[in-house]
Amino acid sequence: MTRYTYYPGCTLYTKARNLDLCARKAAEKVGFELVEMPSWNCCGAIYNAASDDLAAQVGPLRNLAKASQLGDKLVTLCAACHNVLKRVADRLSQPGNEVERDRLVAFVDEKFDRPVRVLHYLEVLKNEIGWDKVKEKVTKPLAGLKVASYYGCLMVRPKDVLEFDDPENPQVMDDLMRVLGAVPTRFDFKAECCGGYLVVNRRDVAKSASKKILDNAKAWGAEAIVTTCPLCQYNLDKLRVTTDGSIPVFYFTQLLGVAVGLTQDELGLEHNAGDPAGFLKAKGLL
Amino acid sequence: MTQDASRLTSDAGNTHAEAPGVDPRAPSVRRVGVFVCHCGINIAGVVKIPEVLERVGKLPGVVVTKDYKYCCSDPGQQMIRDSIKDDRLDRVVVACCSPTLHETTFRNACDEAGLNPYLCEIANIREQCAWVTEDKDEATTKACGIVRTTLTKVVHDQPLEALTVPINKRALVVGAGIAGIQAALDIANAGYEVVLVEKEPSIGGHMAQLSETFPTLDCSQCILTPRTVETGRHPKIKLMTYSEIDSVAGYVGNFKVKIRQKARYVDFKTCTGCGACLEKCPGRTEAWFERGLVRGKAIYRLLPQAVPNRPVIDAKSCLYLTKGKCGVCAKVCPTGAIRYDDTDKFVEEEVGAIVLATGYELFDATKLGSYGFGLVPDVIDGLAFERLLSASGPTSGEVKRPSDGKTPKKIVFVQCAGSRDSTTGMPYCSKICCMYTAKQAILYRHRVHDGEAVICYIDVRTPGKGFEEFYKRATDDGIKYLRGKVSKIYRQGDKVVVWAADTLAGRKVELEADMVVLATAVIANPDGVALARKLKTQIDSHGFMTEAHPKLRPVETLTAGFFLAGCGQGPKDIPETVAQASAAAAKVLAMFGNTRLTHSPTTAEVDEEICVGCGYCERTCAYDAVKVDPARKKAVVNAALCEGCGACAVACPSGAMTHKNFTKKAIFEMADSF
Numbered sequence: 001m002t003r004y005t006y007y008p009g010c011t012l013y014t015k016a017r018n019l020d021l022c023a024r025k026a027a028e029k030v031g032f033e034l035v036e037m038p039s040w041n042c043c044g045a046i047y048n049a050a051s052d053d054l055a056a057q058v059g060p061l062r063n064l065a066k067a068s069q070l071g072d073k074l075v076t077l078c079a080a081c082h083n084v085l086k087r088v089a090d091r092l093s094q095p096g097n098e099v100e101r102d103r104l105v106a107f108v109d110e111k112f113d114r115p116v117r118v119l120h121y122l123e124v125l126k127n128e129i130g131w132d133k134v135k136e137k138v139t140k141p142l143a144g145l146k147v148a149s150y151y152g153c154l155m156v157r158p159k160d161v162l163e164f165d166d167p168e169n170p171q172v173m174d175d176l177m178r179v180l181g182a183v184p185t186r187f188d189f190k191a192e193c194c195g196g197y198l199v200v201n202r203r204d205v206a207k208s209a210s211k212k213i214l215d216n217a218k219a220w221g222a223e224a225i226v227t228t229c230p231l232c233q234y235n236l237d238k239l240r241v242t243t244d245g246s247i248p249v250f251y252f253t254q255l256l257g258v259a260v261g262l263t264q265d266e267l268g269l270e271h272n273a274g275d276p277a278g279f280l281k282a283k284g285l286l
Numbered sequence: 287m288t289q290d291a292s293r294l295t296s297d298a299g300n301t302h303a304e305a306p307g308v309d310p311r312a313p314s315v316r317r318v319g320v321f322v323c324h325c326g327i328n329i330a331g332v333v334k335i336p337e338v339l340e341r342v343g344k345l346p347g348v349v350v351t352k353d354y355k356y357c358c359s360d361p362g363q364q365m366i367r368d369s370i371k372d373d374r375l376d377r378v379v380v381a382c383c384s385p386t387l388h389e390t391t392f393r394n395a396c397d398e399a400g401l402n403p404y405l406c407e408i409a410n411i412r413e414q415c416a417w418v419t420e421d422k423d424e425a426t427t428k429a430c431g432i433v434r435t436t437l438t439k440v441v442h443d444q445p446l447e448a449l450t451v452p453i454n455k456r457a458l459v460v461g462a463g464i465a466g467i468q469a470a471l472d473i474a475n476a477g478y479e480v481v482l483v484e485k486e487p488s489i490g491g492h493m494a495q496l497s498e499t500f501p502t503l504d505c506s507q508c509i510l511t512p513r514t515v516e517t518g519r520h521p522k523i524k525l526m527t528y529s530e531i532d533s534v535a536g537y538v539g540n541f542k543v544k545i546r547q548k549a550r551y552v553d554f555k556t557c558t559g560c561g562a563c564l565e566k567c568p569g570r571t572e573a574w575f576e577r578g579l580v581r582g583k584a585i586y587r588l589l590p591q592a593v594p595n596r597p598v599i600d601a602k603s604c605l606y607l608t609k610g611k612c613g614v615c616a617k618v619c620p621t622g623a624i625r626y627d628d629t630d631k632f633v634e635e636e637v638g639a640i641v642l643a644t645g646y647e648l649f650d651a652t653k654l655g656s657y658g659f660g661l662v663p664d665v666i667d668g669l670a671f672e673r674l675l676s677a678s679g680p681t682s683g684e685v686k687r688p689s690d691g692k693t694p695k696k697i698v699f700v701q702c703a704g705s706r707d708s709t710t711g712m713p714y715c716s717k718i719c720c721m722y723t724a725k726q727a728i729l730y731r732h733r734v735h736d737g738e739a740v741i742c743y744i745d746v747r748t749p750g751k752g753f754e755e756f757y758k759r760a761t762d763d764g765i766k767y768l769r770g771k772v773s774k775i776y777r778q779g780d781k782v783v784v785w786a787a788d789t790l791a792g793r794k795v796e797l798e799a800d801m802v803v804l805a806t807a808v809i810a811n812p813d814g815v816a817l818a819r820k821l822k823t824q825i826d827s828h829g830f831m832t833e834a835h836p837k838l839r840p841v842e843t844l845t846a847g848f849f850l851a852g853c854g855q856g857p858k859d860i861p862e863t864v865a866q867a868s869a870a871a872a873k874v875l876a877m878f879g880n881t882r883l884t885h886s887p888t889t890a891e892v893d894e895e896i897c898v899g900c901g902y903c904e905r906t907c908a909y910d911a912v913k914v915d916p917a918r919k920k921a922v923v924n925a926a927l928c929e930g931c932g933a934c935a936v937a938c939p940s941g942a943m944t945h946k947n948f949t950k951k952a953i954f955e956m957a958d959s960f
Contacts, residue, residue, distance in 0.1 A: 159709070169655025186661055188776030216776065 004124065005070045006034035007063060009043050009081035016078065016230035018268030022257035023077055023121060029260040030129060030137050034075060037067055043081040047088065057104055060088040064118075065110035072114050077121045077253070079229035083154040083162070086118040090161045120155070121253070122172050122228065123164065131179045139261040141181025145283060147255070148187040148222035148247075149173035150213060152194055152232040167191060173226060173252055180259040185222045189213040194235040210239040218247055224279070226252040241273040248276045258285050316347045316441045319375040320433060321366055323357035323382035325412055330355075332416040334426040338381070341430045347441055349373055358388050363395040370399040377440045381409040381433050386835075402445030404888065404947060409436035431960050438959040442952040446887040451926045453539040454638035455878045458483065460531055460817065463491020464860060465852025465867040466643035467513050472871030473641075474522035478878055481635045482517065483545055484527045485813060488592035490514050491645055495575060497675035497683070499860055500725040501756035507678060511591055518593040524635075528598055530813070532632065534821055535910065537927040538847030539638045539883045549628040551599035551607070552585075557623035559587075559595035563615035571603035577670035579688055580680040585615050589678055599624075639847050639874045642823070642831060643867065644814025646853035649704045649712065649807040657703060658775040659804060663689040664782050665775055667703075667806045668722060675729050685733045687801045690780070694800035696738040697730055698784045699723045700772045704807035706744060712807045714828065717857040719805035720747045724760040726803060731763055740766045740797060742786045750859065768795065775802055808857040822908055823848050830856045841870040846885075849873050888946050889928035890935055892921045896942035903934035903943050912943075 012020035024034050040063055048056030063085060067074040076082040092101040093115060105112050125134055149170075156167045165172050170191060174184035192213060195206025214236060217225050224247055227233050237249040250272065257267050264286055269276045280286040320342050324330035335353050343351040350373045354362045357380060369375060378401065380392045385408040393403035411429040419425035455478050459470045462484035470482045482489075494514075496506035517523055532544040569584025576582065584604040587597045605612035606626060616624040648667050651659035658665045664687045666674075673679040674686065687694045701723055705716040720743070727739040741760075746767070748754040761767060770787030777783070784797040810829035818825045823845045824832035831854050834842040841850050851867035852858070858866070877883070890903075890912065899919030903912045911927035912934050914920070921934075921943065935945045944950065 166655055188658065188661075188774070192774070216778075219778070 001028075002032045002128070003035050004032060004073055004075040004119075005037050005067050006075045006077075007037055007040055007043070007067065007081060007085065009040075009076070009078045011078055011080075011230040015234065015271070016251070018271040019077060019228075019230060019233075019251040019253055021268045022251075022262055022266055023253040025262050025266045026253055026256045026260050027121075029262070030125070030134055030256075032124065032129060035070075037063075037070060037074070040066065043078075044084045044088070045080060047084045054100065054104060054107075057088055057092075057100075058108060060084050061092065061101075061104045062108040062110060064089055064092075064116050065105060065108060065112050068113045068116045069111060071116075073117050073119055075119050075121055075124055077228065079152055079154040079227075080231065082118065082120050087158075087161050089116055089118050120164065120228075122176065125176060126172055131175060134176070135179050138180055138259045140259055140285065142177070142255060142259055143181060143284060145182045145255075145285070146185045146221055146223045147177045147182045148185050148217035148220065148225045149177060149190060149252075150187070150194075150217070150225050150227045150232060150236070150249075151191050152227065152229045153191065153196070155228060156191060173228070176252060176256070177226065180255060182255065185217070185220045187217055187220050187222065189216045194229075194232040196231060196235075199231075199235055199238075206235055207239055210235045211243070214240055214243075214247065222247060223283075224255075225249045226255055228252055237273040248272065248274060248279050250276065316377050317349045317373065317375050318347045318377040318379060318437060318440060319350045319352070319366070319369050319373060320348055320379045320381065320437070321357055321362075321369075322351070322353040322411075322433075323362070323380065324353065324355045325383060325416075326355065329382070329412050329416045329429075332419060332422055332425045333411060333429045334422060337426050338429050338433065342433050342437075345434060345437060347377075347437065349375065357382055358391050363391070366392065366395050367399040370396065370401050375401065376405065377443065378406040379409055379433060379436050379440055380406065381411045381429065381436075383412040384408075384410050384414075404446040405440065405443050407436050407440040407443065409433045435956045435960045438956045439947075439952050442949060442955070443947045446946060449885040449887050449889075449925050450882040451537070451539050451885060452882055453878065453880060454541075454636055455479075456481065456635075456637045457639045457641060457874050457878075458541070458543055458635065458637040459641045459643060461485075461491070461643035461645050461811075461814070461852070461854070462489035462517070462525070462527070463643060463645045463852060463863075464493045464510065464513070465645065465854075465863045466491070466641070467517050468864050468867035469641045469643060469849075469851050469871045469874075470523055471513065471517060471520065472868050473874055474520050476871075476875050476878075477522070478875070479522050479524065481524045481526065481543075481545075481637060483529050483531060484525070485530050485548075486588060487528045487550070487586075487596070487598045488514075488588050488594060489517060489525070489527065490588075490593070492669065493860065494589060495577075495669055495676070496672045497677070497679070498725065498729060500721045501750070501752040503725070503728075505677075507591065507676075514591075514593040525594065526633070527594060529633075531817055531820075534640070536636075537909075537911075537924070538885075539877075540926070541637050541640060541847065543635045543637060543640075545633045545635060547631045547633055548598075549601065549630050550596075551601070551604070551625055551628045552597055553623045553625050554594065554596045556621045557596045557619075558621055559597075560620065561597075562618045562620065563624070564597060566614045566618050568612065568614065569600075569603045569605050571600050576673050576680050577667065579666075579670055579673055591678075639849065639877055641849045641851055641867075641870050641874065642814070642818070642821075642843075642854055643851040643870075644817060644831075644854035645811045646808045646857065647811045649710075649809050651703060651804050651806045654704055654710065654804075656774045657700070657772070657804060658777065658782070658802075662775065662777040662782055662802075663687075664694075664777075664800065665802045665804065667804050668719065668726070671726055671803045675726065675733070683733070685730055685737075692800070693734055693737075695734070695736065696740070696797075696799045697727075697801045697803060698772075698782070698786075698797050698799040699727055699739065699741045699803045699805065700775070700784070701741065701743040701805045702771065702807075703804035705805075710807070712809070712828065714857070715747065716805070716808040717747075718808065718859050721750070721753055721756065721859065723803075723805050724757050724765070727765045728760055728763055731765065738766070740768055740799070742768045742770060742772045742784070744769070744771055750861075770795070808853065810854055814854045818854075821845070821848065830854065841866055841873055847877075885926055886930060887925070888930045888948070889925045890923045890930070890932070890943055890945050892923055893942045893944065894920050896940050897921050898940060898942075900939065902937040902939060906933045906937040908933065 044059040159167045177184045195209035199206035339351045396406040397403040470480045529547045532546045535542045567583040567585045573582030575588045677683040770789045774785040781798045786795045815829040849870040851870040852863045932945045
């Protein structure tokens with residue numbers, strides 16, 4: 001079984017327990033292992049675009065250095081962690097940034113054994129394992145469940161660095177849902193902003209942003225939304241229970257978990273708002 | 287010298303008669319004149335000309351050095367002509383701009399002074415030196431090096447005679463849109479035969495789809511049909527519709543073209559174009575001409591005014607051809623013109639010149655993920671809106687939106703949908719969209735008086751006669767212009783929502799419209815791109831065919847005998863297309879005005895004593911100019927086809943293949959001398 005160094009990040013240990021839990025279990029079912037890297041620290045949370053603020057790169061750099069001592073790949077799951085780590089790795093590998101990199105490496109007092117490729121869990125499924133292999137492991141196909149894949153802003157942008165998918169019309173989660181037996185629905189707001197951190201001080205703005213996403217998914221006939229970002233999940237999920245509560249918002253790993261036969265306990269559904277277990281039961285998936 | 291001395295028949299060796307005991311034909315006893323051009327300050331501003339003259343003057347073989355402010359001018363050329371006579375020069379080096387600009391100029395000057403033109407060489411000290419070097423001393427040294435290298439070559443040069451080939455005075459025009467039609471008519475009206483090939487069943491191209499044309503608003507059909515009818519009836523034009531170019535062999539003046547005439551399943555001679563079959567056919571297909579607004583029939587013609595006015599059957603959607611059932615068209619045809627057993631036919635034509643008028647297509651807007659095209663039925667492209675506006679379109683000119691047939695009360699027009707965007711791979715301006723969008727908005731308001739038109743734009747570009755006034759007319763008419771790029775288009779209920787920006791007011795704008803029209807980027811017609819690749823004529827990174835010179839040879843290509851007209855060369859409007867098509871025709875006619883064509887003699891040649899017929903040269907040649915004679919096992923160069931690129935001489939493992947005036951010995955000496 002292929003082993004990958006895995007960086008969970010802080011949210012996956014707290015609010016987004018459900019994203020992490022079934023990701024690890026589902027990986028074993030699909031045929032790879034996530035080995036959590038020791039003594040990881042905060043990813044930096046937001047990629048710092050200022051070129052003179054080196055302190056903001058220290059956190060992500062230390063994680064990358066640690067990971068480089070273990071292998072040449074680092075798997076992430078949270079869209080925000082993925083974005084920050086991948087962009088810092090890219091920035092420090094650019095010609096002309098050697099001085100910056102050397103100063104940072106000296107500061108964190110870590111060895112950089114080799115360049116590290118930051119991979120998202122979805123990239124591992126698609127490019128390292130392959131959709132055919134994933135399909136073989138599906139024991140409970142999602143029975144035509146209509147799913148809108150919501151990528152948010154961080155997963156696919158900026159395109160040149162993330163190299164993941166089309167930033168305006170990403171497909172990778174749609175493809176996964178298809179492999180799992182669900183029907184990916186069309187959806188106009190795949191990569192729009194959920195409101196992000198504005199939920200802290202401008203709740204109204206975040207609400208209206210999230211509402212557009214939920215309304216549009218529903219208008220296209222989606223029965224559920226999947227995402228890979230804890231903040232997106234929080235904003236959408238919180239909003240929907242405070243409004244009409246109609247479509248549940250899952251992490252993609254949860255539906256992956258359902259399809260490869262994880263038990264209800266392993267899905268961490270209690271962390272989702274509303275009654276996701278009831279929804280899945282009604283659909284005959286639990 | 288690798289060349290056989292017996293070949294040097296007219297060498298100007300007589301000037302060395304006074305040097306006894308020295309072979310007058312040896313490169314070491316040449317009398318070379320070096321002429322250094324200032325090119326205003328282009329060269330003289332960087333290169334120290336007096337120093338170049340002094341250093342070059344000391345080189346062996348140089349008998350005279352001169353400089354002049356503009357050597358290409360008449361006095362400059364006279365200086366060279368005089369010097370050839372006065373100083374008894376037998377070789378000339380002109381240190382100036384690129385040979386692509388003035389090699390011919392200076393060679394002609396030498397010819398006039400009695401020196402074989404191929405004994406004159408250009409040392410490019412402008413593009414390759416002065417323009418790219420900042421330091422004056424460095425530039426001067428480099429210029430001396432370039433002159434010295436050219437000098438090393440020129441002493442090896444042999445006099446050559448230009449080749450001449452006969453011309454077949456028939457032209458092929460590929461594509462019968464307005465560009466091809468215009469070029470064909472101009473050539474035919476001058477009395478020469480034209481073969482006009484069109485891949486669609488009838489001629490007229492995209493112009494036949496348009497409603498009215500900017501900036502005069504005259505009806506596209508009304509101005510086009512006289513031309514299509516004239517083309518169809520012209521005794522000198524052989525019209526081949528529903529046909530494609532399969533291959534082109536030969537060379538300028540003497541092309542052999544193989545044309546594939548696609549199976550039409552209708553005998554054009556028997557068919558009268560009555561249209562009975564069109565009414566009864568139950569087969570359904572995509573109608574590209576109507577831009578997907580309606581479904582077409584399996585037997586179809588593009589429009590009622592089609593030239594030729596004969597239908598064809600789309601084999602993929604015909605029930606009889608796919609399932610063996612139906613056959614209704616054959617039953618109702620009063621003349622028995624249906625031929626279900628029709629097959630593709632190949633026709634060979636011989637022509638002397640080819641006009642490539644392959645036209646454009648619109649970029650597939652489904653690739654613009656955020657604009658909803660293909661997902662939202664009421665988001666359409668500019669050509670589809672032309673069909674809605676056209677009196678011969680699916681709605682007879684009434685503006686009705688595709689989803690429910692209602693009259694849209696508010697339309698948002700989105701300019702630069704794909705154009706001017708490096709992330710889509712189309713950083714260029716599509717040129718026609720600003721004007722046709724203004725036109726479409728005006729026409730929409732003519733049809734729907736209480737309709738609201740909003741145009742989202744980045745810049746409005748109106749460089750054309752009457753264009754700015756037309757744009758003013760649009761703004762005066764109450765059409766709203768909103769400056770900012772549209773970021774997203776999606777459906778909400780029965781409305782289409784457009785996220786735009788008003789950058790002049792500095793705010794985000796959300797518009798609710800009944801319909802959205804995308805001014806999608808103009809791209810080179812993919813079939814034209816494929817043809818250009820097949821013909822090995824140059825295209826740019828976007829697939830547009832490349833002209834020989836962007837300013838001075840805009841309708842010629844670097845492949846002799848190929849000419850360009852219309853949007854296949856780059857986006858352009860109808861007046862510009864027609865002008866370019868007439869220009870291409872004029873170039874063809876200028877060529878047909880000669881009885882024979884000259885061709886540069888600096889081609890490849892084979893030493894048959896050495897050649898073993900391995901065929902490396904044949905595989906290397908991009909112009910099909912070298913073939914191995916299988917009987918004699920020797921490579922044979924077709925000098926008329928050879929462009930003198932030298933690739934075969936490089937590929938030849940035995941050294942049998944050489945390039946006239948570019949021998950290996952000369953090249954090695956040039957490299958050593960630099």
